[in-house]
Amino acid sequence: MDLSKFLEQAADATKRRNYAMAVKIYSQVLSIQPDFGEARSGLRKALFQKAAQKAPSKAGALLLGGFSLLTGNLMRLLGQHAAAARSFERYLAHDPLNEGVNLKLGTALQRAGLERSALAVYAAYAQHQPRCLDACRAAGQLFQRQGKHQEALGMYEAALKVDPRDQESLKARKDLAAEGALRSTGIDKAGSSRDLIKDKEQQRQLERQERLQLSAEEIEAELTEIEAKLQEKPGDRKLLRRGSKLREMAKDLAGALDLAEQLQRLDPADGEIQELVGDLRIRLQEQMVQKAERSGDAAAAGRARTALAQLRVGEARRRVDRNPSDLAARFDLGNGLLATGEVDAAIAELQQAVKDPRKKTESQFALGRAFQQKNLPELALGQFDKAMQSAGSGLLAKEALYEMGAICAAMGKREDALRHYTRILEQDIGFRDVATKVAELKP
Numbered sequence: 001m002d003l004s005k006f007l008e009q010a011a012d013a014t015k016r017r018n019y020a021m022a023v024k025i026y027s028q029v030l031s032i033q034p035d036f037g038e039a040r041s042g043l044r045k046a047l048f049q050k051a052a053q054k055a056p057s058k059a060g061a062l063l064l065g066g067f068s069l070l071t072g073n074l075m076r077l078l079g080q081h082a083a084a085a086r087s088f089e090r091y092l093a094h095d096p097l098n099e100g101v102n103l104k105l106g107t108a109l110q111r112a113g114l115e116r117s118a119l120a121v122y123a124a125y126a127q128h129q130p131r132c133l134d135a136c137r138a139a140g141q142l143f144q145r146q147g148k149h150q151e152a153l154g155m156y157e158a159a160l161k162v163d164p165r166d167q168e169s170l171k172a173r174k175d176l177a178a179e180g181a182l183r184s185t186g187i188d189k190a191g192s193s194r195d196l197i198k199d200k201e202q203q204r205q206l207e208r209q210e211r212l213q214l215s216a217e218e219i220e221a222e223l224t225e226i227e228a229k230l231q232e233k234p235g236d237r238k239l240l241r242r243g244s245k246l247r248e249m250a251k252d253l254a255g256a257l258d259l260a261e262q263l264q265r266l267d268p269a270d271g272e273i274q275e276l277v278g279d280l281r282i283r284l285q286e287q288m289v290q291k292a293e294r295s296g297d298a299a300a301a302g303r304a305r306t307a308l309a310q311l312r313v314g315e316a317r318r319r320v321d322r323n324p325s326d327l328a329a330r331f332d333l334g335n336g337l338l339a340t341g342e343v344d345a346a347i348a349e350l351q352q353a354v355k356d357p358r359k360k361t362e363s364q365f366a367l368g369r370a371f372q373q374k375n376l377p378e379l380a381l382g383q384f385d386k387a388m389q390s391a392g393s394g395l396l397a398k399e400a401l402y403e404m405g406a407i408c409a410a411m412g413k414r415e416d417a418l419r420h421y422t423r424i425l426e427q428d429i430g431f432r433d434v435a436t437k438v439a440e441l442k443p
Contacts, residue, residue: 019047037120043089055355097128103132106135110138130328131358136162143155156173244256263276278315279315316333327356346366347367384403401423417437
């Protein structure tokens with residue numbers, strides 16, 4: 001049965017933001033063909049976009065979908081994975097950004113033998129939340145199983161951005177790169193010892209590229225090789241990318257940026273390259289701030305910090321425009337806007353970013369700062385209290401308590417201020433000027 005026309009209708013409904021219609025069509029397609037990866041991916045993305053437009057209520061999701069979630073978990077325990085997947089899908093209609101349930105859905109589909117659908121779920125969530133290590137890694141495994149080596153390699157690279165020491169992803173990336181080298185060099189067809197020597201040299205080069213740390217001599221030697229090759233092939237994307245990485249490793253950010261911008265001109269639509277260029281520009285400007293501060297020129301340092309803040313806002317806004325459901329980018333944008341004094345816009349972004357479990361505490365703290373700037377002390381206290389409770393212990397918890405103490409002192413609530421400062425004193429007597437604050441507030 002040809003279902004392509006239904007996919008077109010669903011995609012069109014998503015573009016028109018008629019998410020209810022899109023979800024209905026995708027669900028109907030999946031009821032006919034459960035392992036239809038394109039439909040499963042479309043369903044997830046439609047729900048993600050719907051959630052980005054209007055954030056779902058956790059309480060409402062549990063009220064409307066709690067039974068489905070409970071049923072899904074029960075079916076999972078009983079080994080009825082297809083039924084579990086259907087229940088998880090029903091719950092995710094109400095809470096589409098829930099990381100744990102998205103991962104459970106992918107696992108249930110995979111164990112039910114619906115691997116194309118499982119891959120669609122993992123890949124869609126990894127695209128929505130690039131810092132979800134489990135989704136990136138699971139998508140990489142399934143791409144690799146399907147023989148899509150480049151896609152698998154991309155997923156493992158994304159996983160290593162989250163955790164550069166993840167052994168499973170490191171091993172898989174190395175294996176995939178080796179397989180690519182075998183196919184490209186034809187080592188399996190080598191007919192002479194000379195061929196094998198050449199292949200071994202290429203393999204050594206590949207292994208060197210996979211290492212995260214190289215000596216200064218190794219970096220310089222490889223850069224010399226790459227620059228010589230670029231004279232012959234100035235538009236070679238692999239050489240430009242590797243050269244940029246090596247320049248970065250050598251702490252030559254200007255050189256790294258120059259090569260990355262050449263790469264961007266060749267492929268301006270590549271989102272990964274755009275992020276690389278943006279990150280390098282920010283890091284280069286950070287160096288300029290440090291240089292200005294070391295020089296003692298306060299005016300130059302102020303201009304450099306202003307330029308850095310504007311650069312951060314511009315890059316974060318570009319990422320949010322490209323992927324509105326990227327909550328980490330919304331956090332960066334909110335922080336940047338706060339630094340440039342655009343407080344209301346910052347609050348709007350941070351209120352979205354707080355839904356990301358990884359950024360929740362930092363977002364709450366930043367919201368506290370934003371409400372402070374708007375002279376709304378009660379709202380600021382509420383956010384700092386949430387941040388303190390989320391952090392539990394550590395620097396951010398102490399910073400939140402300190403801000404709460406400062407707000408209470410300014411409001412004339414001496415006892416409350418003393419209570420907040422004393423809690424810090426119990427953990428760290430050397431924290432900022434908290435010992436002095438406590439001494440001043442004691443009767």
